[in-house]
Structure formats: structure tokens, C-alpha cells
């Protein structure tokens with residue numbers, strides 16, 4: 001059994017790094033707050049006897065030796081970065097839960113056959129730099145390290161510059177730490193477990209993701225003297241796109257969602273018809289065929305809107321992550337651990353993307369979900385209970401013990 | 407006859423203060439570029455023998471003595487501030503045209519009975535501080551000087567602070583310079599004169615304006631794991647409001663327009679459903695009854711959208727300017743000057759607001775319009791021809807001579 005109070009203490013101690021007035025956390029990846037939590041995490045790992053290394057994209061790896069060092073380590077962990085107005089649990093539970101597993105094994109003097117490696121992946125959230133789950137994507141070879149290092153935030157700072165600024169461009173090449181499998185604990189970020197009164201979500205699949213960058217070029221013009229029929233209004237165009245995406249996602253639902261999260265009017269003024277807008281789109285489904293349909297319908301709708309409104313709309317697909325189907329043996333190991341420990345559980349699909357989804361493309365991976373309050377995440381009000389967090393961490397530990405061998 | 411080349415030279419010389427790569431001007435009110443053009447204008451007025459004073463809101467007044475100083479001066483002028491991506495003519499033609507009238511009278515040794523006062527009104531555009539036509543509104547008593555001094559830009563800088571920063575908080579109380587009437591020369595900012603091949607627009611009326619500040623409070627949530635039916639998306643709400651406003655303006659058209667020029671998502675992130683958006687609305691009509699209908703329909707539409715989407719939408723009317731009906735005698739004087747000089751003309755309604763509209767509420771006022779290319783304004787591509795600008799300035803001069811008496 002893990003130490004529930006110690007886990008809870010770690011979560012709340014680190015929540016001060018970027019803690020907000022509303023009880024959330026603002027800790028954008030590679031920010032100074034991210035440096036603070038990384039420094040804390042490195043020290044905690046070292047204190048727990050782990051050998052800590054940092055790779056070229058800043059991901060932190062803490063290795064606990066196994067009896068049989070010829071075996072590949074069992075990877076556990078998640079991320080410590082947050083959304084601009086994020087919560088205290090998203091990613092953090094999985095990372096500090098992994099640390100708690102190590103601490104518990106240490107206290108109990110338990111050695112495992114295979115080594116265990118705790119990981120804090122850089123930029124899981126994808127808010128500051130696209131794509132999300134950036135470092136794990138490079139780890140599995142979806143992107144080169146150089147490509148990722150050159151990605152820019154909205155201010156033009158590259159990942160490389162941001163790493164250097166906080167001193168977290170590590171000396172190990174991406175992929176230096178081989179892993180045999182990966183198990184990630186996370187809050188559900190959706191309403192199902194809570195609604196059904198289940199403690200553990202045994203994640204068997206994850207939605208695929210489409211991310212687009214869009215730009216609308218209409219024509220700036222006087223709000224008072226430009227007759228309605230002569231307008232080429234970029235914001236009215238965006239508005240039709242937002243509602244079209246909503247309708248398309250609903251049409252393909254319930255297994256589809258679509259969101260426009262960012263939209264910035266260039267040179268805005270009250271009495272100027274917006275001429276240019278940059279925006280992003282996020283579409284998801286657990287079904288690859290539906291993802292294709294979302295893409296097709298969206299492009300057709302946008303083309304129709306642009307032509308009718310005589311504006312130019314450019315759409316770039318900047319990221320495509322196919323749906324995830326986790327490893328059946330690991331899924332069974334998670335399910336078994338939950339059962340052994342006496343927790344209610346159900347199979348579940350992850351609506352969010354996770355580093356485990358990337359790792360699953362080159363090694364067996366699985367995930368453990370615990371309920372979060374009202375399904376709320378990516379919000380400062382994100383919440384979870386201490387018993388649920390502890391339950392998930394115990395399931396993680398017992399899954400690891402089953403895989404690593406005692 | 408005014409000196410067309412000299413007028414053209416002044417317009418292009420001052421266009422350097424805030425000149426943009428695309429040939430437009432970015433000279434937000436009370437910015438350092440605005441200080442530059444104000445310094446230039448003060449010197450030019452002094453060189454033309456005018457006695458220059460600045461009032462507590464930064465408006466510049468240059469007085470040319472008349473034979474009969476018991477008569478109130480004839481006011482002419484406009485503004486030198488621009489939109490963030492504005493043109494070289496909006497306001498500038500009217501201010502430098504007024505200066506050109508003075509220079510021409512000086513050269514010709516013409517004295518007038520009534521004095522003439524050239525004015526550069528502070529913050530006509532309303533982009534940095536609301537409302538538009540701010541200083542002339544205070545001049546006519548629509549707002550107190552203290553109220554206007556406390557208005558804030560998006561960074562929280564007040565009008566008072568901005569005036570102090572550029573040294574343009576004048577020592578004269580607002581209203582110190584009494585005027586007998588006001589005539590303003592301006593580009594049309596609409597397509598009618600050009601389309602009909604007319605040189606002079608004799609402005610007989612102006613649209614009323616409604617400005618609102620709006621705020622949408624939905625709920626931030628995860629773009630991947632929040633099912634479509636559970637969302638309270640602030641951007642989808644805004645999108646419906648934008649399209650509702652467009653439909654309402656069209657329904658009441660052709661004599662109505664509606665624009666959302668600013669919309670800012672709080673803490674935007676690609677994978678977060680927007681939770682909060684601040685936005686502005688601008689609705690206009692030359693008919694007071696239609697203005698009331700616009701307000702009513704808009705509020706009803708917004709209430710319905712907000713209730714259906716379970717989001718909160720707050721709407722504040724921050725400015726209401728009733729339609730303008732200019733002074734019949736001054737209108738006739740402008741029409742007569744155009745006719746005498748042999749220019750084609752037509753009566754016209756101003757789609758934009760102007761300082762002359764404010765002054766018209768306490769004194770006789772009128773306006774002279776000249777065509778602008780494709781009706782484009784509040785755009786860096788705004789354009790007008792040298793002959794049209796000269797024609798308008800000649801009409802202004804002959805109108806002034808008729809009113810002031812030679």
C-alpha cells in the first residue's frame with residue numbers, strides 16, 4: 001500500500017509552483033515555474049535513490065535498478081507541465097504517483113527483477129508548443145529531435161531556446177533510455193467514472209487527434225460606412241466555421257469532438273471590420289474512419305464558407321495522431337491489479353491524448369484512470385479525491401510489480 | 407483657390423509619423439507618433455500666424471483673428487489620430503485642409519469678419535479609448551472632462567496619463583474656445599460618391615452609433631474529453647452572436663450596420679474549450695427608431711443564445727450617439743460653394759461618426775465629403791486623389807468665407 005498522505009503532500013507541495021488564486025496551476029512547459037517543479041522532482045528522485053538523467057528535449061528519467069539489469073525497465077510517469085489555467089492533477093498525479101511507487105518500494109525494501117524508470121515528459125499539454133505529447137512523440141520517432149527543438153511558441157521562442165533558458169537541455173540523446181513498456185496513471189478528465197461510481201478506469205483505447213492551424217484573410221473596413229453586403233468580415237467567417245465544426249462533430253457523434261480553442265484578430269479595433277484572424281482547430285475520434293470524415297467534412301464546409309464570403313481561408317494540418325489501442329496484456333494486468341485490490345473498475349476510452357499513447361506505438365503500454373470531479377479538466381477547478389488518487393497509485397504499483405517481477 | 411501641391415505635401419509629410427510598410431498610418435491617439443504629428447501641427451499653425459492653445463483633453467485650437475472679434479469664430483478641422491491600421495486621409499485631410507485654408511487666406515491677404523479657428527480634436531477614432539470623438543463629446547458637454555480623463559486603454563493607461571506622457575494635457579479648460587459653428591472636411595469612407603462620379607458630398611445627416619462592451623462566461627474544459635452536449639463554449643456563443651448581429655443588421659437594412667470588431671479569448675489554448683471572451687459591438691443607423699430596434703433585437707437574440715447554451719453574456723451599452731441632422735443653412739452654404747466652384751455634388755449621409763456630429767448638438771455644423779478609392783477606410787489601403795482633396799478644401803474655404811464674411 002502506498003502512503004496516501006505522502007502522495008497528497010507531494011501533489012499539494014508542487015502545486016505552489018505556478019499556483020493560481022483560484023486553486024489551479026499555471027505552469028506552461030519550460031517556463032520558470034516548470035523549472036521550479038523540475039528541480040523539485042529531480043531532488044525527490046535523487047533522494048529516493050534514483051539515477052536521474054535528462055534528454056535533449058528536457059524529459060527527466062529516474063532509474064531504479066532491478067535485480068536483472070539485462071531486462072528493459074518498466075516505464076511509469078506522466079508530465080508536470082499544465083495548461084495556462086490548468087489544474088493540480090492533470091499529469092501531476094501520474095508523475096508524483098510514479099515517485100510514490102518508488103518511495104513505497106524503497107520503504108518496504110522491495111526489489112524487482114526488471115528496473116523501473118520514472119519519467120517526466122516535456123510538453124505534454126501542447127499549449128505553448130505544438131504538438132501535444134511532444135517529447136514522447138520524438139522518443140518514439142514520430143518527429144526528429146531537431147524538428148521539435150525548432151518549434152516556436154507564440155512569442156517566437158523555440159523549444160531549444162526555452163530549454164536553454166531554464167537549463168534543461170539535457171546531455172542524453174532522445175531515446176537513450178530504452179523502456180520495455182509504459183504504464184501511466186492519470187485523472188480521467190471526463191465524467192464517466194464518477195457518474196458510474198467506479199474507482200478505476202482500465203484504459204483500453206484513446207482518441208485520435210487532428211490539429212490544424214488556420215488563417216482567415218478578409219478585408220479590414222469601416223464599421224460605420226461599409227454596407228453589410230459589401231463586407232468580407234473575417235470574424236463572421238470564423239463564426240460560421242466554429243458553428244460548422246460544432247455541427248460536424250455532433251453529426252459524427254457521440255464518438256467525435258471538435259474545438260476551436262484559439263482565435264486572434266489582427267489589429268483589432270471596435271470600429272473596424274476584422275480583416276485577418278489566426279485560429280486553431282482540434283478534432284478527435286477514437287475511430288480512424290470518423291477522423292477521416294471529420295477532416296473531409298470540415299474542409300468542405302470551410303471551402304463553401306470562404307467562397308460564399310469571398311474571403312481566403314488557409315488550413316494546415318499540423319498534427320495527426322491516429323487512435324490508440326493499448327496492449328491487451330497490460331490492460332489485463334491493470335484490470336487484475338484493480339480486482340486484486342478490491343476496486344470497482346470499467347474499461348474506458350481516453351478522450352485526451354497521453355504520452356502513453358505515443359509510447360504504445362513502439363512498446364506495450366497501458367493506462368490507469370481515476371475519477372475527477374464533474375469530469376472537469378483543463379480548468380483551475382479540476383479536482384480529485386485523496387482516496388481515488390491513492391487507489392490509482394496502488395493499482396499502478398501492483399501493475400508494475402506484476403510486470404517487473406518481484 | 408487653395409495650393410493643391412502644398413496640401414498634398416503636408417498630407418504626405420505628416421504620413422511619416424506612424425507610416426506603415428503598406429502605405430498606411432498607425433498613429434493611435436496620444437501615442438508617441440501622435441505627439442510627433444501634434445508638434446508638427448502646432449509649429450505649422452504658429453508659422454501661419456495662428457495663436458495656438460491646447461485644452462485639458464489635448465485638443466489643439468489655432469485662432470486666426472477676424473475684423474470683428476466680438477463674433478464667435480468659425481471652427482474648421484478634424485483629427486490627426488488614426489486606426490491601428492489606418493490610412494493617410496481619414497481626419498488628416500480635414501485638419502490639414504483647414505490649415506491649408508488659413509495659409510491660402512494669408513497668401514491672398516484676405517481678412518474675414520469673424521475669426522477662424524482650426525481644431526485638431528483628440529481621439530476621434532475611439533480605438534485606443536472609448537468613445538470615439540471623445541474630446542468633441544466633452545466639448546459639447548456629453549461627458550465631463552474628469553470622466554474622459556479616467557477612461558482607460560487596454561493596458562490600463564488612462565487618458566490623463568497618456569496626455570501627460572506626451573506633454574499634451576493643455577492648460578485651457580475644455581470649452582474655453584467658444585465657436586460659432588463648425589465645418590469639417592472628410593473623405594467619404596464609403597463607395598457612393600466614387601460610384602456616382604460626384605466630387606463633393608454635401609453631408610446632411612450622420613448615422614447614430616451604439617457601442618457595447620460584452621463578456622461571455624462559459625466554462626473552460628478539455629477539448630478532447632468533454633462531450634459536445636456538455637460544453638459551455640464561449641467561442642461558439644460568440645459565433646452565434648456575431649451571426650445574429652449580422653442577420654439583424656441585414657433585416658433592418660439597408661439603413662443599418664452591425665460589427666463585432668474586438669473579441670479576446672481569456673487564456674487561450676488549442677486543447678481548451680474557450681471559457682471566457684471579452685468583445686465589443688458597434689451598431690449604427692441614421693434612423694433613431696431603427697437604432698432602438700437594433701438594440702432590442704440584439705438583446706433578445708443574445709438572451710436566447712445565452713440561455714440555450716447555458717452561458718452568461720453581459721452586455722453594457724458604453725456609448726449611444728443619436729443620428730445627426732446637420733444645420734440646413736450650413737448645408738446650403740456647402741452646396742452653394744460646390745456649385746459656385748463648378749463641382750458635381752449630391753446630398754449624402756455619413757456612415758461614420760465625426761466630431762462635427764458632436765458639435766452639431768450645440769451649434770450649427772456641416773460637413774464636406776470627397777470620394778475615396780473603392781469606399782475603403784480604416785484600412786492601410788485607404789486612398790484619395792489629389793484633385794478631389796483640393797476640390798474639397800476649396801469648397802471648405804468658400805463655405806468658410808461665406809459664413810465668416812469677407
Ligand SMILES: NC(=O)NCCC(=O)O
Nearest residue numbers: 124125132352353630677
Ligand atoms: N491529458 C491531456 O490533457 N493531454 C493534453 C493533450 C490533449 O489531449 O489535448
Ligand SMILES: NC(=O)NCCC(=O)O
Nearest residue numbers: 224271530531538758759
Ligand atoms: N470618421 C471616422 O472614421 N470616425 C471614427 C469613429 C467612427 O465612426 O467609428
